[in-house]
Amino acid sequence: SQQGEEDPQALSIQEGENATMNCSYKTSINNLQWYRQNSGRGLVHLILIRSNEREKHSGRLRVTLDTSKKSSSLLITASRAADTASYFCATMYSSASKIIFGSGTRLSIRP
Amino acid sequence: NAGVTQTPKFQVLKTGQSMTLQCAQDMNHEYMSWYRQDPGMGLRLIHYSVGAGITDQGEVPNGYNVSRSTTEDFPLRLLSAAPSQTSVYFCASGKAGMNTEAFFGQGTRLTVV
Numbered sequence: 001s002q003q004g005e006e007d008p009q010a011l012s013i014q015e016g017e018n019a020t021m022n023c024s025y026k027t028s029i030n031n032l033q034w035y036r037q038n039s040g041r042g043l044v045h046l047i048l049i050r051s052n053e054r055e056k057h058s059g060r061l062r063v064t065l066d067t068s069k070k071s072s073s074l075l076i077t078a079s080r081a082a083d084t085a086s087y088f089c090a091t092m093y094s095s096a097s098k099i100i101f102g103s104g105t106r107l108s109i110r111p
Numbered sequence: 112n113a114g115v116t117q118t119p120k121f122q123v124l125k126t127g128q129s130m131t132l133q134c135a136q137d138m139n140h141e142y143m144s145w146y147r148q149d150p151g152m153g154l155r156l157i158h159y160s161v162g163a164g165i166t167d168q169g170e171v172p173n174g175y176n177v178s179r180s181t182t183e184d185f186p187l188r189l190l191s192a193a194p195s196q197t198s199v200y201f202c203a204s205g206k207a208g209m210n211t212e213a214f215f216g217q218g219t220r221l222t223v224v
Contacts, residue, residue, distance in 0.1 A: 030209040030210065031209070033212060033213075035213075040148075040199065040218070041218065042115075042201060042215035042216055042217045042218055043154070043201070043203075043213070043215045044215070045212040045213065045214070048210060048212055088153055088154070090213070092209065092210075096167075097161050097207075097208075097209070097211070098144065098156060098159045098167070099144065099156070099205075099211070099213055100156055100169075100170070101146070101153045101154040101156075102153050103152060103153040104152075104153045
């Protein structure tokens with residue numbers, strides 16, 4: 001089974017609202033990453049948080065990591081129509097140099 | 112900058128045919144990987160490589176072969192295509208190390224009939 005599982009599977013919010021997506025994983029990791037995918041295109045890297053970090057910011061993105069709960073959240077503030085996409089968390093195992101993806105959250109921003 | 116280039120973009124195969132999906136990167140990345148994405152789902156890792164001459168299996172390796180003879184290229188071979196291999200295939204690359212971010216190609220949409 002996949003390393004990361006995301007919640008919710010789909011999220012629809014009004015433009016200007018904040019969007020929060022959660023990711024849980026199963027084993028020890030080196031880092032956790034978030035990616036965005038627009039309409040079946042290739043994924044674009046958004047942000048990486050290391051296992052010894054608890055919070056990281058990049059523009060309107062805020063990521064938290066709780067290694068004791070094996071979970072992470074991605075917050076997008078002041079959402080825009082262009083944020084409509086699928087968002088995936090991905091983890092790199094401590095034991096191997098490979099990146100495993102979660103199932104994703106489909107985010108829709110209503111005008 | 113080319114980044115990660117996948118060819119072809121679209122392919123239709125008949126059951127039992129073989130083919131190779133090409134992936135090339137020009138960023139001198141050590142790490143390369145192949146994923147498949149089925150409709151409405153996340154990406155599943157097929158095979159990956161941490162350098163020329165080194166490959167390893169991912170989550171769903173059966174029915175696929177890879178080799179890494181150069182740093183730039185990481186082809187994915189389907190030995191005998193099956194309808195269950197209908198999917199979108201993504202190649203990704205990244206720098207070596209424990210904090211690698213992946214750079215993706217635009218994908219190959221494969222249909223097996």
